[in-house]
Amino acid sequence: MIEQLAILKQKGFSFLLSSYSALDRYFKIEEPGALYINTDATLVTLAKEFENLTYPGFPFADAHLLYGNTCVFLRCVDNTAMPFPEPFTAMNLLYNATRKVFLDPLNIYRDIRQHNLILNMSASPPDIVLMEAAKLISRYHYEIGNRERVQELPFSYHLSKEMQQHLLVSILSSQYPWKGLGLLQSSGFIERYWPEMYRMCEVKHAKDYHPEGNVWEHTLETFKYRKKVDLTLSLALLLHDIGKPVAKKTTTKPFHEHSELGTRIARRFLARLGFSEEMQQNVAYLIRFHMIPWALKRLPLYRTEKLMDSPLFPILLELYRADISSTFRGPESYYDACRVYRNYLKSKKNTYKTIKGM
Secondary structure: OOHHHHHHHHOOOOEEEEHHHHHHHHOOOOOOOOEEEEEOOOHHHHHHHOOOOEOOOOOOOOEEEEEOOEEEEEEEOOOOOOOOOOOEHHHHOEEEOOOOEEEOOOOOHHHHHOOEEOEOOOOOOHHHHHHHHHHHHHHOOOEEOOHHHHHOOOOOOOOOHHHHHHHHHHHHOOOOHHHHHHHHHHHOHHHHHOHHHHHHHHOOOOOOOOOOOOHHHHHHHHHHHOOOOOHHHHHHHHHOOOOHHHOEOOOOOOOEOHHHHHHHHHHHHHHHOOOOHHHHHHHHHHHHOOOHHHHHHHOOHHHHHHHHHOOOHHHHHHHHHHHHHOOOOOOHHHHHHHHHHHHHHHHHHHHHHHHHHO
8 A cells, every 4th residue: 555545544535446447456467557546634634644636636636646657646535435436337336445355336337348438428528438438448458339420519719838748648657558649640649739740640651561550550559569558668659750740852762861750850859748757758768760770790899889888778679579560571680689788787787707707
């Protein structure tokens, strides 16, 4: 039990995990995301107990706070045992973290197990319906029964950067991010809010190398080869080819300097959504050098030593593996790069032992 729940329990407040937190436990998600809590504590009381409380909160919460890397969303309710109206019925499951039991006051267990989400249009504004749909289908097995209806929902012109970042992180931190991103693209959301990303839809790939289609479709395909849900890697996968729409074609390169161009575009995008400077730098490194593993065995050590010394280099290899796995190219160049990297680390370790033994 994390500190926030322990404090609520110590003070005698009732609380239950709701929404995604209850569903994560129901579906036994190994890496739970943000924490969603219903509590009978008032907002004034919460502000007294938690110095870093931020409010007013997101549209689906009264307040939120950060605990390490975990975002905790708090909803103040009169009765914790009665779910707050949600845009989809499956989100009405509750979980008692103290007794470790699920609560289903609205009898929605059957809805939870169904393939299609059941929409409750009267519960939330269209913006929230669309975003929660994208998050749900990214995180769980669900699909949207009436997809056209959700895709055609109107949405706000003034979605805050905090909401945009939360939405993107929620999708990328899930098992099936291509599903949620695909919904946002088909609904017009990405064209409206993330136009630099939308431009990838307009750039065709050569069928000889990319069977999956345009740059956007290739980007979504790379997530199917991601082995680990890691935010830095996921952001790099999402943005690694974002420079292709503005790259120039030469006689030998169809997307000349797209890595360098993409680095600058990605940094501006991440800054606009409020990502930290550290995250911007890390993702920029991965985008800038995402083609290096292909040439690693042919490059002299003086050109690659600094790159391989970076703690991000293993993530760079994972980015490259997912990138080429979605194309017609085989994995040989990835294995070659891994061998070069392994030999470099072994040589560096032996050199260190020799110097230490002198």
